[in-house]
Amino acid sequence: MFWAEICQFAHDISERVGLHLKADFGTVHPSEKSDGSWVTRCDRWADQALRDAIAARFPDHGLLTEETLHEFPPQDWCWIVDPLDGTTNFALGIPMWGISLGLLYRGTPVFGCVHFPVLGQTFHGFWAGNSGLTLPQGAFCNHQPIRVSTAALSPNQxxxxxxxxxxxxxxxxxxxxxxxxxxxxxxxxxxxxxxxxxxxxxxxxxxxxxxxxxxxxxxxxxxxxxxxxxxxxxxxxxxxxxxxxxxxxxxxxxxxxxxxxxxxxxxxxxxxxx
Incomplete structure (x- = not known):
């Protein structure tokens, strides 16, 4: 039940935030961060919205995000948030940008969900690794299983x-x-x-x-x-x-x-x- 709740929550909140971001897609003016990359008010709004939602649903979980919280916390469970991956694309009106949520157990990701609002694609997957956890299996796009290609190298790959x-x-x-x-x-x-x-x-x-x-x-x-x-x-x-x-x-x-x-x-x- 825990993993079903995690997966549903990640899908719901990323889709809800994505719907809000689409209203400003291609219309906002970016500013430069210290490393030269762009940031917009939409990045900051999404960061806050995702932090608030996670804190409300999982108050015992830690948080690390691109825009605000950069120090890894001591909790066993921690969400790592990229509120708007592809800010340059977002600001320039290119539809390839997304919202990324990773859940870590004792410092290593065991679940990920990335939603691309304009493309209409949401990826998620579970990976136990050496965590000792019992997890659902697989990687998915729009809830359909995905797998790496078995194609040989060629000029069409x-x-x-x-x-x-x-x-x-x-x-x-x-x-x-x-x-x-x-x-x-x-x-x-x-x-x-x-x-x-x-x-x-x-x-x-x-x-x-x-x-x-x-x-x-x-x-x-x-x-x-x-x-x-x-x-x-x-x-x-x-x-x-x-x-x-x-x-x-x-x-x-x-x-x-x-x-x-x-x-x-x-x-x-x-x-x-x-």
Missing amino acids: LFSFCTRSITALQQEPAVSLTLPLKVRMLGVSTYNLLSIASGMTLGGVEATPKVWDIAATWAIVHAAGAQWIPLQHQPFPLEVGRNYQALSYPTLVVARPDLAPQFLPFSVLLGSPA
């Missing part, structure tokens, strides 16, 4: 980069960007990684994702059978009392272990300290 990974590789003349498949740049870290979980792409790399970018996708990607390859250090478990605002986790995710050698030679360049 896809690999996703982020903006910063492309920039980093362009500054390394010894590395060729020639790949045996097509390249995409989706502009949203969660959707980048979830596209692998759902079989749309064979791999993806993120150069500077923060913990709120990967907490929900960690559970879903693993549940779908993908391989997560940290390029600098393991992201989980998180440490109680540590501030995660400035810490990045360069990451490569591939649909299958046999694909890793194809992408690791250039991906490891992204693992230098952020």
